[in-house]
Amino acid sequence: MPRYFFYLRDESGNLQEDPEGQEFSDLAGAEENAMASAKEILAEELLRGKPVRTGLAFEIFDENHRLVLHFPFAFAAEKAGPPP
């Protein structure tokens, strides 16, 4: 299974790397995980009394360091998707 790396772009434009990555059957699987993970992270922030960080985004890279998906957390705040 291919490995995808979930880099995180924060509100100030800083990119945090994901040295480990995670395996999915395909990009659709990685995107589903991005949706569920973003929902979980947003929910966790809310539970800690913080505002929703819709300015975050996943930048998902494949094993060849190619950017394959940009996933704004705003999608996860506005759209239904797989639950965490």
Added chain:
Amino acid sequence: MPSHVESSYQNGLLRRLNPADLALLEPQLEHVQLPLRMMLESAKAPIEHVYFLETGIASIVAKLPKGRDTEVGLIGREGMTGVLVVLGDSQALHDTYMQIPGSGFRLPAAALATALSESTTLRALFLKYVQTLYAQAGYTALVNARSKLDERLARWLLMCHDRVSGDSVTITHEFMSVMLGVRRPGVTIAIQELEGRGLIRATRGEIVIRDRAGLFLVTDGAYSEPEREYERLIGRLA
């Protein structure tokens, strides 16, 4: 048995056995390597061996359908697997597997059952350990229900730190996500946050504890009660 041999055990239970009880177990104790992901018990299957860890950490992991696994017990050199054997059963309830590789001693479950029936002091010590694991599971339930991810992560790192030599915990984010019951990107963010506050240093596959007292503050009360129970019932945890 010469006392220097007894004290050579790193395992907190074997080390505290009196010579007579140790003599009951030692003929069947076998030193084994415990590689990452090695299954020590499988849910609903008979328990073949109980394991006394010398190094490494094992997790008792409960499962819901669709892969929603979460850790319900953490065992290192302070303890043993097979507490249900101590309670008189022979079948596992959950999976138990190595999440940090190490080594230890294993004993056939039947041999433990026989030894327990022969020695009240052996039974008393191992039952105290069962009680500490019960306390740990209770607090794990509490924090899973009431503590935030960063608090739970800090608690979990302290629990691992208690069970390793030195300040380095060798573990992937993927594994931590199972242990904490959240998806991996959430773990990565929580780790980066603790790292940003100078409490840990994280590299691929390794977390170095830099500020134990600081991590303790992050737990906001989620760490220390089960650890105190271990010290009260058995002795020093580390």
